[in-house]
Amino acid sequence: MAKDKIAYVCDNCGQESTKWIGKCPSCGQWNTFKEIRISSDSGSLAAKSAANAVVSGLNRNNKPQYLNEISAKDEPRIDMHDEELNRVLGGGLVPGSIVLLGGEPGIGKSTLTLQTILKMKERQILYVSGEESAHQIKMRADRIGCDNDVMVLCETSLESIFDHVKNVKPELLIIDSIQTIYTSDVDSSPGSITQVRECASALLRFAKTSGIPVILIGHINKEGTLAGPKILEHIVDTVIQFEGDQHYMYRILRSIKNRFGSTSELGIYEMRQDGLRQVSNPSELLLTQDHEGLSGIAISSAIEGVRPFLVETQALVSSAAYGTPQRSATGFDQRRLNMLLAVLEKRVGFKLMQKDVFINIAGGLRVTDLAMDLSVIAAVLSSNVDTAIETGWCMAGEVGLSGEVRPINRIEQRIAEAEKLGFSHMIIPQYNLKGFAHSKYKIELHPVRKVEEALRALFG
DSSP, X not given: OOOOEEEEEETTTXXXXXXXXXXOTTTOOBSOEEEEEEOTTTOOHHHHHHHHHHHHTTTTTOOOOOGGGSOOOOOOOBOOXXXXXXXXXXXXXXXXXXXXXXXXXXSSHHHHHHHHHHHOTXXXXXXXXXXXXXXXXXXXXXXXXXXXXXXXXXXXXHHHHHHHHHHHOXXXXXXXXXXXXXXXXXOSOTTSHHHHHHHXXXXXXXXXXXXXXXXXXXXXXXXXXXXXXXXXXXHSSEEEEEEOOTXXXXXXXXEEEETTSOSSOEEEEEEETTEEEEOSOHHHHHTOSOOTTOSSEEEEEEEETTEEXXXXXXXXXXXXXXXXXXXXXXXXXXHHHHHHXXXXXXXXXXXXXXXXXXXXXXXXXXOOOGGGXXXXXXXXXXXXXXXXXXXXXXXXXXXXXXXXXXXXXXXXXXXXXXXXXXXXXXXXXXXXXXXXXXXXXXXXXXXXXXXXXXHHHHHO
């Protein structure tokens, strides 16, 4: 009998090697090669699946086509009965696609998936759970309170799952989670690099050949990235990450990769006892508190994807207790904060070298919009001089290295959102005044060219 083979696979990118290597030649990461054992008599799972597909006739009509002969019409999308999830997916779930939903433990991945499929009463759905029992899933469904019925299967063997799929013939397949599924064709434990890769590849072939969409739920490792080999993210069509702090009520659904839509979309949920509630207007929830008379707080009009919302920027500036001042940012890019502080030092003349600076985006949000620059600078200066910004002021603008306020996109949407929430003054880049009829807005606009002009308008 032939001996089992030993191979080494990079945990980060999936690069294979016959011996252990300290540094991966593909991704450049150190100490990422893990030893796997390949059974010599098991054969290749990919080869077996391809052979089964040919025998069953799935690939019988598959032949090369000219590009001009292929229809370019859009696929009809499946309505998930969730506006936030539909937006992040690009308008709904595409038939035959495979979606990976990742997030930290306890963030609400299973709750979001279960409450979504419970609303889809018109479709036959199979929910495969490898982590929870059927009784636990029933308890969660009762807590959510939806009256729809969903078929539940507690199974971890991929071959058994495909047997049940053949009998049930579902219109949507849920796998919770991909790290618990294993195939007998690979001689390694569930959750290993080889098992995750081979199971995901088999599910991808199933989705593409049958036209049944598959949603995979994945774990997050301690570095904050999706667990398993990096090739898992390359296999799937869409990667969605569920973010948020467990101590906050808000949850952010963010698209990292999407072959059928934009990756800049954002969905916001509120965690409640009876499940996750969609937040259609996050601005009203993020600005519920009255901050009159408090320094270090500035309101910015930001855009994530296509939706504008007003977010609160908090800053605290204090004397450094130790020799090296601290620079800390929560929900904002740390390197961009250092750049903005350098602009304040060099261009505006405020000395912050011996000061600790802390930045926080209220509500546990993580905002990447460059228009937040102006509010960060205003909040830092407000805390430094201990002077509050007047109520009714908001701002939006990108700050350059020369201290200039650069133009931003979608200025009309930002102004309309600020006016709708009752703000009376808004600071915008001067260049953005061109190209739209600003006289139709009741909010008073303050165009500025430099950071000094914005600070003068705020503090006099």
